[in-house]
Amino acid sequence: MGRMALLGMSLVLGSTALLAQAASDDPLLKPIEPEFAQRWLTPQPATRIHGRTWLVGFGGLNVALIKTSAGLILIDGAVPQSVADLKANIRSAGFDIRDVRLILSTEPHYDHAGGLAALARDSGATVLASAPAVAVLRAGRSGADDPQMAWLPPLPSPARLRAVKDGETIRLGDTGVTAIATPGHTAGSMSWRWKSCEEGRCLPIVFASSLNPVAAPGYRFSDPAHAATVRSFRRSIARMKRLDCGILLSAHPDQSGGDAKLARFLQQPRPNPFVDARACRVYGERFEGLLDRKLAEETKASAADHDFQ
Template identity: 50%
Template sequence: MIEAISLFAWFAAASGAPIPAVDPLTQPIATSRSAEWLAPAVPEKIFGKTYLVGFGGLSVALIDTGEGLVLVDGALPQAAPAILDNVRKLGFDPKDIKFILSTEPHFDHAGGLAALARDTGATVVASARGAEGLRSGKHAADDPQLAYGGSWPAVTRLRVMKDGEVLKLGKAAITAHATPGHTMGSMSWSWQACAGEGEGKACKAIVFASSLNPVSADGYRYTAPSSAAIVKGFEASYKRMDALKCNVLISAHPDNAGAGRYNDKPGACRAYADRSRKLLAKRLADERVGAK
């Protein structure tokens, strides 16, 4: 388990303020998959000014825009110190992180956002529905995983972006893509990364995709009338992912995108959508059979 120590304690010590016994924003959320999700991974350059600073089972990306840094996703609460340490290992100052983009309001991707935003001064960016979940630190009422319960540290400094809206910072232009289904607030992000020294003259379209898995807590039924919007959301997300220009795919959970930490094979985003499309079709068919 990653040690739950935050920059907050360092700042408190430097200012002479009392150091809290525990940091409420990095208290571990224990799950049966914590060790797998937070398996240590060396920070890695993908292409141009895009890097990975996350873990074996949870992706976190870093973009150097030339006028500040952008982080994508925040993993679990206890992962925040390790994410910032990985940023430093690449030679960057975490205080240069201006924005943190959120893919979904679930604890495994949003749990660390509050600590990361506090320790860097960054603004968290999400969809309108995603922002609702981040503010509350709880699952939405229509979330297929609602019955799991639990909560994560709430985020207070937020910017809402719409589908198709572009976040511009320095040399980067990052586009928001609504990809509902796994949650109705899910958002994927894309940007162009251009070659650095020794990488030629090419530019590549990079997509950081939100989870598209049709998973749920026990008892949830995708065939229920109340789930119709969720199913339609998945269908819209498949079409959107199929149409995206995508030279490199980073998925919120790396194992969903294929082998390795990212997928730079042709058709990676379409294959990602097709994987979920097949899983959802099977889930719907199984539920219908079970209802007979």
């Protein structure tokens, strides 16, 4: 290898090392649960799903991008260590992070909200979330009303936060996105709905928060102290089942079959496999069944413990 080639390689390696060092020194990019989170970060190409709606996230974490006449809207921000790849996906779609005006949050857990602070800083955008989620994002940590609180690490807090109400429509240019409260998985969980048009056909798109009844060890949904959380879950599930939903995108794509749909879409986009008027109902029914099973298992385990005593 010639001297110039060696010099070029040294410069590249040096630049890479400097970038890595800069990332490690940036508190907003400090990795959270890197080994565990890696399972969600399978690379995938930025993909236009319908009209001006894109997916720019990963195999296990959806991040949506909506192009409006007045800039971009992002939904969710994945984890801090994924921010550079997210911005690269946005660039590959032909956009710039500095054109993001709003970032909408589905839930204040690190896998969906860990990257919000860095993305908001780098874009100048405001992060919008439900009032309970804004409180968690400001504190950087979930409260006792979160079934997973005991095992959740802290996350960086975005500088610009604004609370939105259930049913409120957020407008940016020619696009309106409506907030749909879907608490349960977290007290502040919010789903988002907007209209997307393509070739004269307009469809309602829902980006759904998780409805998964998962909890840290020791937390029981069947505990009378948690009856309000179960009621929230049931209301959110019932609401999801009723939503007019031409396309469903879920925060974790595998929870709605979105991973399989994207694989088919990349092979054959027509007919669009994401278009499914039943998708929100099926999504709600799936987690209604999981919640029922969870409660039945807890009740059975409590009865067994009582019999043993």
